[in-house]
Amino acid sequence: MIPEAKIAEIRERTDLVALVGEYVRLKRTGVSYKGLCPFHDERTPSFHVHPERNFYHCFGCQASGDAIAFLTAIEGLSFVEALERLADRLGMELPRERADRDEVRRERELRDLRYAILDAAAGFYIDFLKQAPEARLAREELETRGIENETADAFRLGAAPNAWDALASHLHSKRFDLRVAESLGLIVKRKGRDGYYDRFRHRLLFPIVDLHGRIIAFSGRALPDAEGRPGSEAPAKYINSPESPVYKKGEILYGLFEGRLDARRQGEILVCEGNFDVLALHQAGSRHAVAPMGTAFTEMHARLIRRFAEQVTLVFDSDAAGRKAVEAAQPILAKAGLRARVLSLPEGDDPDSFLRRVGSDGLREQMEHARGIVDHLIELAASEAGTQPSEKSRAIASLHGVIKNIESPIEAQLYIERIARRFGVNDIQLVKRELRRASRGELFNKSDASFSSKRAQSAPPYTPAAIEADLIGIILDHPSLCD
Ligand SMILES: [Zn+2]
Numbered sequence: 001m002i003p004e005a006k007i008a009e010i011r012e013r014t015d016l017v018a019l020v021g022e023y024v025r026l027k028r029t030g031v032s033y034k035g036l037c038p039f040h041d042e043r044t045p046s047f048h049v050h051p052e053r054n055f056y057h058c059f060g061c062q063a064s065g066d067a068i069a070f071l072t073a074i075e076g077l078s079f080v081e082a083l084e085r086l087a088d089r090l091g092m093e094l095p096r097e098r099a100d101r102d103e104v105r106r107e108r109e110l111r112d113l114r115y116a117i118l119d120a121a122a123g124f125y126i127d128f129l130k131q132a133p134e135a136r137l138a139r140e141e142l143e144t145r146g147i148e149n150e151t152a153d154a155f156r157l158g159a160a161p162n163a164w165d166a167l168a169s170h171l172h173s174k175r176f177d178l179r180v181a182e183s184l185g186l187i188v189k190r191k192g193r194d195g196y197y198d199r200f201r202h203r204l205l206f207p208i209v210d211l212h213g214r215i216i217a218f219s220g221r222a223l224p225d226a227e228g229r230p231g232s233e234a235p236a237k238y239i240n241s242p243e244s245p246v247y248k249k250g251e252i253l254y255g256l257f258e259g260r261l262d263a264r265r266q267g268e269i270l271v272c273e274g275n276f277d278v279l280a281l282h283q284a285g286s287r288h289a290v291a292p293m294g295t296a297f298t299e300m301h302a303r304l305i306r307r308f309a310e311q312v313t314l315v316f317d318s319d320a321a322g323r324k325a326v327e328a329a330q331p332i333l334a335k336a337g338l339r340a341r342v343l344s345l346p347e348g349d350d351p352d353s354f355l356r357r358v359g360s361d362g363l364r365e366q367m368e369h370a371r372g373i374v375d376h377l378i379e380l381a382a383s384e385a386g387t388q389p390s391e392k393s394r395a396i397a398s399l400h401g402v403i404k405n406i407e408s409p410i411e412a413q414l415y416i417e418r419i420a421r422r423f424g425v426n427d428i429q430l431v432k433r434e435l436r437r438a439s440r441g442e443l444f445n446k447s448d449a450s451f452s453s454k455r456a457q458s459a460p461p462y463t464p465a466a467i468e469a470d471l472i473g474i475i476l477d478h479p480s481l482c483d
Helices: 004-013 016-021 067-075 079-090 101-131 133-144 149-154 166-173 178-183 256-266 275-283 299-306 320-335 351-368 373-384 389-397 400-404 409-423 428-438 448-457 465-477
Strands: 027-029 032-035 047-050 055-058 158-160 187-189 196-198 203-209 215-222 238-240 268-271 289-292 311-314 339-342
Touching (some): 016 047, 067 079, 067 256, 101 133, 101 178, 101 215, 275 351, 373 389, 373 409, 389 409, 389 428, 400 409, 400 428, 409 428
Parallel strands (some): 268 289, 268 311
Antiparallel strands (some): 032 047
């Protein structure tokens, strides 16, 4: 437990205008500051910060609170995480239970060292990409893909030299502890003799960033060899850092840090499959695009997204694997309470190739035709089934899992009617029977418990009554805020 007095001290000492100013361009108006709200989409500013009261309020969406509330809301942090981050900013120590001072200090030093090494590695790769004559192939790869310098800078792209110990020597020359670099997966111990070799060689490198903006890992894409053809050993297309004390691959969405504020404002996140898709979408103005790190879409990803948005649009490849991925994601998204749509790309396209062909206007137009995920799966099943009755009944039965995952019985009923219409079956009871048969009677056994537990989860994380009282006070003191 963190003592109330400590919490109050953090709240008092935090410069709210400076904190909010890291996210919102604020302009002074009298005693308060004003800017475009980071929590909803608006053209004229209705977001106010009151430095004297240490308080913010939006007259558009009613978001309001103190520094802790602001951080929990904008970064999707828990109360304690927000406190820790504010304490860090102030250079304060939070009291910990049974804290062994020396141990805490050692842990902190090791943590700082890890991030310093990862940062040094990223700097090394960036310099190589930008300056080294040998990095020509990497620069050409970016050019071919239409990645602009601004985008490459925003994502801190780099390249690894075609050498065995370029990074290891660099880190050694900077006097970093190479054992720590090894624990981060940057270098690998040589078998049977001393020394280390680089994990990433002759690759384009994408730094993986956590929600604090710290580099925690790398994803490396193979480059063609100097003759312009794939290397004779055909290296793996992508190599990612192994998991480490700072990197758990299932807990990261590539692009989420860069896109989180746009996602928050728009209430939506685009999920695609690869790093280049994220870059292409970001560059086309859809900065709220993310991709899992070489894994399928998981519940952990859905929970991460839920911290920033309520709606997901899946932008997967139009191939069979992409279709499977949509099917697999549906129950996970439904369970997390996320509304989901699917953007269908033309046959043979991925987001990257599609954008290069049609540009951001074409993407926007395609977005308008994005369908709800259940409608999408019904349509897919219907278009793949032939005209034979046996094919149709099989296709209907294949939708039982989709319907079963829908929490609201009314919604499920409406989709069943839609299935009946789409497949040209007049009797809805027949469709129900087919679905029920396929899912062995599990179709309508929804208990009320699942509804109430979901409501409990979506309760706002931090809404002390004191804030509301304070807010009323502000409005009474400053009636001009209401205009
Ligand atoms: Zn607002």
